[in-house]
Amino acid sequence: MKAVRVHAYDRQPTIESVPEPVVKGPWDVLVEINAAGVCRTDLHIIEGQWREKSGVQLPYTIGHENAGTVREVGSAVTNASPGDKVILHPLVTCGLCRACRSGDDVHCESSQFPGINTDGGMAELLLTSARSVVKLDEGLEPAAVAALADAGLTAYHAVRKAVPLLYAGTHVALIGAGGLGHIGLQSLLAMTPAEITVIDRSPEALDLATQLGAHHAVLADGTHIDAALEITEGKGAHVVLDFVGEQGTEADGVALTRQAGSYFVIGYGGRVDVPTIDIISREINVIGNLVGSYNDLVELMALTAQGKVALRTRQYPLDQALQALADLDAGRIPGGRAILVP
Incomplete structure (x- = not known):
């Protein structure tokens, strides 16, 4: 089968033929990939940012946002059958550790993360686990939802954590209205009564945010901090969701957080540098956000089936994966x- 493979960091991946994975264990599920999302994390992998954290042996296949059709299942699988259309939770988890048993499977003690530390889904087939499979509702197609498996799930997870803080009358500043941010915006609108200010350097992304329902749109042009603070009468936002996490948005996010507010870091690549006296005197919270749980993905699929969350996508055939990565970069x-469509 064809697959997008990383052979060395700081070099372009290659598209090549590799052996097809096969079902061996009772909980295995073999999925024909109909759609694989192209994520900024894939760029960070190629750059080598995950070199130490993942410990993966090169070469390997990238791709951690996957959806498709079940081809074959192991002998113990009862929640999926050949022919089912599915989206895949990005982690393959054990189900036995304390984190898994408490529903916090994101922190499974023995998980695998296809596309990060083992072969992923930018390929024609992916071997995963019954614990990772979410069947799609009628009317949902893999190409329309694949990127929700990680980007959408991460955005939803952050919003879900922020929901208790966002009662009527509160304000959210959302930094970055791109691939993650536009999903986070829709989740906010579906789940909270908060007033929302979106900040982005792209006029097109801001136009989309306004169409989706953002209350305020601020162009990141160097004057955006003052403009965003003016909307909140100088107080800042109760919650700041930073979907960029690099190139200066880290400082912007902290500056936009009001006294006793919370700065959620979702995008990454930069550094958060806050003097401890500022954290204490302002009593602000800095909150990290990993990908969401299996239950988060089920909830996100429900919102998608209800028409409350939808992806804006551009499709590429698998053999144009390098072009898709370049366009994203x-x-x-x-x-x-x-979205790659094998």
Whole structure:
């Protein structure tokens, strides 16, 4: 089968033929990939940012946002059958550790993360586990939801954590209205009564945010902090959701957080540098956000089936994966997600 493989960091992946995975264990599920999302994390992998954290042996297949059709299942699988259309939770988890048993499977003690530390789904087939499979509702197609498996799930997870803080009358500043941010915005609108200010350097992304229902749109042009603070009468936002996490948004996010507010870091690549006296005197919270749980993905699929969350996508055939990665890196997919369709 064809697959997108990383052979060395700081070098372009290659598209090549590799052996097909086969079902061996009782909980295995073999999925024909109909859609694989192209994520900024894939760029960070190629750059080598995950070199130490993942410990993966090169070469390997990237791709951690996957949806498709079940081809074959192991002898113990009862929640999926050949022919089912599914989206895949990005982690393959054990189900036995304390984290899994408490529903916090994101922190499974022995998980695998296809596309990060083992072979992923930018390929024609992916071997996963019954614990990772979510069947799609009627009317949902893999290409329309694949990027929700990680980007959408991460955005939803952050919003879900922020919901208790966002009662009527509160304000949210959302930094970055691109692939993650536009999903986070829709989740906020579906789940909270908060007033929402979106900040982005792309006029096209801001136009999309306004169309989706953002209450305020601020262009990141160097004056955006003052403009956003003016909307909140100088107090800042109760919650700041930073879907960029690099290139200066870290400082912007802290500056926009009001006294006793919370700065949620979702995008990454930069550094949060806050003097401890500021954390204490302002009593602000800095909250990290990993990908969401299996239950988060089920809830997100319910919102999607209800028409409350939808992806803006651009599709590429698998043999144009390098072009999709280049377009993402160059910012040529504003407000949307690239999807590989094998």
